[in-house]
Amino acid sequence: MPEKEYVTYGQSSGCGCGCGCATTGASRKITGCRFTLSVMSDRFIDVILGSLAKTNTDKVWKMTDKLSTVYRGRQNNVEDAVKACFMNAFTEGVHMTSEMTFSRGCPGDVDADSMMDVDDTPVNAPALADIHFPVNCKIALYPMGVEDYMHHIATVVNHAIDLGIYEKSSHYCTILSGDVHDLFDYFHYVNSYCSEHLSHYIFEVTLSVNSPTAE
Amino acid sequence: MPEKEYVTYGQSSGCGCGCGCATTGASRKITGCRFTLSVMSDRFIDVILGSLAKTNTDKVWKMTDKLSTVYRGRQNNVEDAVKACFMNAFTEGVHMTSEMTFSRGCPGDVDADSMMDVDDTPVNAPALADIHFPVNCKIALYPMGVEDYMHHIATVVNHAIDLGIYEKSSHYCTILSGDVHDLFDYFHYVNSYCSEHLSHYIFEVTLSVNSPTAE
Numbered sequence: 001m002p003e004k005e006y007v008t009y010g011q012s013s014g015c016g017c018g019c020g021c022a023t024t025g026a027s028r029k030i031t032g033c034r035f036t037l038s039v040m041s042d043r044f045i046d047v048i049l050g051s052l053a054k055t056n057t058d059k060v061w062k063m064t065d066k067l068s069t070v071y072r073g074r075q076n077n078v079e080d081a082v083k084a085c086f087m088n089a090f091t092e093g094v095h096m097t098s099e100m101t102f103s104r105g106c107p108g109d110v111d112a113d114s115m116m117d118v119d120d121t122p123v124n125a126p127a128l129a130d131i132h133f134p135v136n137c138k139i140a141l142y143p144m145g146v147e148d149y150m151h152h153i154a155t156v157v158n159h160a161i162d163l164g165i166y167e168k169s170s171h172y173c174t175i176l177s178g179d180v181h182d183l184f185d186y187f188h189y190v191n192s193y194c195s196e197h198l199s200h201y202i203f204e205v206t207l208s209v210n211s212p213t214a215e
Numbered sequence: 216m217p218e219k220e221y222v223t224y225g226q227s228s229g230c231g232c233g234c235g236c237a238t239t240g241a242s243r244k245i246t247g248c249r250f251t252l253s254v255m256s257d258r259f260i261d262v263i264l265g266s267l268a269k270t271n272t273d274k275v276w277k278m279t280d281k282l283s284t285v286y287r288g289r290q291n292n293v294e295d296a297v298k299a300c301f302m303n304a305f306t307e308g309v310h311m312t313s314e315m316t317f318s319r320g321c322p323g324d325v326d327a328d329s330m331m332d333v334d335d336t337p338v339n340a341p342a343l344a345d346i347h348f349p350v351n352c353k354i355a356l357y358p359m360g361v362e363d364y365m366h367h368i369a370t371v372v373n374h375a376i377d378l379g380i381y382e383k384s385s386h387y388c389t390i391l392s393g394d395v396h397d398l399f400d401y402f403h404y405v406n407s408y409c410s411e412h413l414s415h416y417i418f419e420v421t422l423s424v425n426s427p428t429a430e
Binding site: 032064106162 | 224249256312362
């Protein structure tokens with residue numbers, strides 16, 4: 001029986017798997033987003049493939065596995081590509097949710113699997129500017145490795161209150177709602193805030209459109 | 216214009232909203248799970264309602280909003296009810312995902328909205344014991360407020376390796392796969408480990424069945 005290969009996050013020499021086994025972490029500020037589109041329709045494959053065909057992902061590193069897709073690169077470009085994927089998949093009358101995990105600064109991260117040497121002008125933005133629809137949303141921010149994490153969470157939630165997109169606090173998340181652009185502008189604020197104030201964070205977002213559930 | 220009501224997690228006196236505004240946090244060990252079933256079919260409402268009708272939730276506090284359902288109570292009972300909801304929704308040939316956020320110990324948590332004064336014998340387990348199907352899964356553990364969080368993450372990932380359900384590490388998560396019972400047994404281990412070693416944690420799980428994506 002072969003010996004098991006255990007993980008040693010942040011403790012071993014780099015194993016080169018791009019997963020979290022390096023000693024030093026990434027030296028560049030790579031923003032990542034792992035996301036899934038869940039389309040509650042028999043036509044879910046067509047909807048997702050149609051969205052991907054319309055989305056320009058030239059400025060991000062990308063990978064798709066059985067569970068989700070990952071984009072990595074500069075913050076603006078990752079946000080732009082994820083937003084485009086979501087907006088291009090929107091279909092009138094079809095219930096869809098999207099789970100997005102934004103993150104930066106994991107001690108086990110590596111410089112590989114990214115695209116940083118490009119400009120960060122959002123390439124999908126012009127085609128999306130005139131499209132509007134309402135979105136329900138839950139968010140949760142996880143500032144890692146710091147004792148005052150509740151303070152950072154309160155700061156970003158209070159900014160949502162200032163913007164008028166805050167609906168309520170609930171168990172394990174904060175509920176937001178608003179136009180799709182207002183929400184993604186807010187995600188940009190959160191990623192920027194975290195980039196400035198935290199060495200490692202995870203920002204979990206779930207979006208929902210055309211839900212049949214009233215409340 | 217009315218004055219805005221800001222949140223002050225962990226800093227103010229309790230506001231009684233059950234959300235994270237209390238000074239003291241919860242005094243009892245309440246485990247919670249916020250989860251969503253995403254059924255990629257035109258029949259998604261029937262599938263979800265059918266699952267709920269078969270699931271015994273007598274031993275958990277429950278709430279459903281536009282985005283997800285929350286169960287709160289004793290660890291065994293919450294795990295049992297969430298597992299039953301997921302397994303009862305499984306439909307041959309229908310792609311379904313489920314996003315589950317297990318958590319305990321948030322400094323802003325309150326004793327309200329829970330059901331702790333019941334025994335913790337899993338009430339749905341007998342009906343599920345003989346049902347088996349393969350599940351793809353991604354997990355991410357967030358131990359809050361501690362500097363050595365990567366050590367705790369490595370410990371639970373290595374236990375998945377020992378159990379033979381570990382597939383690989385990837386960006387922002389760990390990929391697992393196995394029989395549905397083996398995965399939920401592992402979630403029980405993680406929740407138990409965190410309960411013993413951490414004052415506050417979030418354990419994010421996404422499950423997927425019948426995916427058309429090969430890899």
